[in-house]
Amino acid sequence: MHGVILFADDNIFDSNTTENELFQYFNSVGKFAVLPIDNLTTLEKTIPSISTYKALILDWNFKRDIDGEDSVETPDETPYELLKSSTIYSLVYVYSQEEIDPEIQKELENSYPDKIFFQKKSSTNNIQQEYEKIERDIEQLEQQNKHLAVPFVWSQAINQSTQSIFSELEQADPNWIREIYQTSEKDGAEPKAEVIGVFQNLLNESIIQNKSLLETLSNCVTAPEIAVSEKEKSLAKLYQRIYYTKLIDSAPIMTGDIFKFEGGKYGILFTPECDIAKKKDGLLEFLTFDKTESDNYFTSKRKKDDSIFNNKEIKNHILPSFPFDENVYQSPVCISFSNALILKTQVEGNPLMYKLNAPYIHQLRQRYLSYMGRIGVPAIPQSLRGYNLK
Secondary structure (H helix, E strand, O other): OOOOOEOOOOOOOOOOOOOHHHHHHHHOOOOOEEEEEEHHHHHHHHHOOOEEEEEEEEEEEEEOEEOEOOOOOOOOOHHHHHHOOOOOOEEEEEEEOOOOOHHHHHHHHHHOOOOOEEEEEEOOOOOHHHHHHHHHHHHHHHHHHHHHHHHHHHHHHHHHHHHHHHHHHHHHHOHHHHHHHHHHHOOOOOOHHHHHHHHHHHHHHHHOOOHHHHHHHHHHOOOOOOOOOOOHHHHHHHHHHHEEEOOOOOOOOOEEEEEEEEHHHHEEEEEHHHHHHHHHHOOOOEEEEEEHHHHHHHHOOOOOOHHHHHHHOEEEEEOOOOOOOOOOOOOOEEEEHHHOEEEOHHOOOOOEEEEOOOOOHHHHHHHHHHHHHHOOOOOOOOOHHHHHHO
């Protein structure tokens, strides 16, 4: 085993404490690289900066520091808000001198199912036993969930590729960000998105060649399948995330953004991104659909022809598990190309805070343009068909 462990405790640098002893024991064994952190502010900055750590060892009680001096009068800080607001994809060991509120403990266990452990801190804890327990839990988690190896290797591949790409771009032209930004801005595109897009394309081409990642992916799919309750719902939830991304309030308006209009109509922004900035106060193109009409369409097809999801009908486009509502994953939609296109200003609709991801937005645009640009030709005579098949 190998990897990084974050060890956050306000006593970690104090000699003759069990926290310091455990930290020193980790270092003496040498299986993990342990990063010591003695305050919540530093931990909050470290978590998003390191993507591949195996475990977070976390004290529950941090003394508040006021003007650089410990204050006995003020209550201790806890990492509760940090754990609630962060997304931590690793084991979390919480040590506490006092009993943690059962409701808080239950809430965190729901947020980190099977990945968070609570331990009563004691000065009599056997350091070797504590270390062996953590090591054993990490090993057990890896054995039971071999797919967890993929995110760690994937993150390492991203880190390695990111460093290499940034170095190469810097060596090519130290003004590369300005160059791409200004060029795309002159073309009318959203410049920040364009810079990010260029880098993401280079990153994808790099990590797809990473040997360790490719081998780990192969090993993952040959491991025993993990039992999942409500398998159909689980798959629908998976593909809803693959098809759609939830947006934050400050996200720029981009092709693929989903809007809701009056009269029960929904629309997917169809206007190319290079034109959106030019039309901020003008009309934008949307491909629209009606939920009730979609429901009626699928009622007529249900149990008759599930191949419609292959989008074999040139006049329609099917999207699965559309995010009409939170936690609803079985609402497909049918976009009828014959009457889908409408022109509206951005202010006429309410953003659903979702967008249709690539490559699905590109597929939708390509199929619509193909439908509108199709050319009719005379049918081939039946005799000619038979002759060509002899």
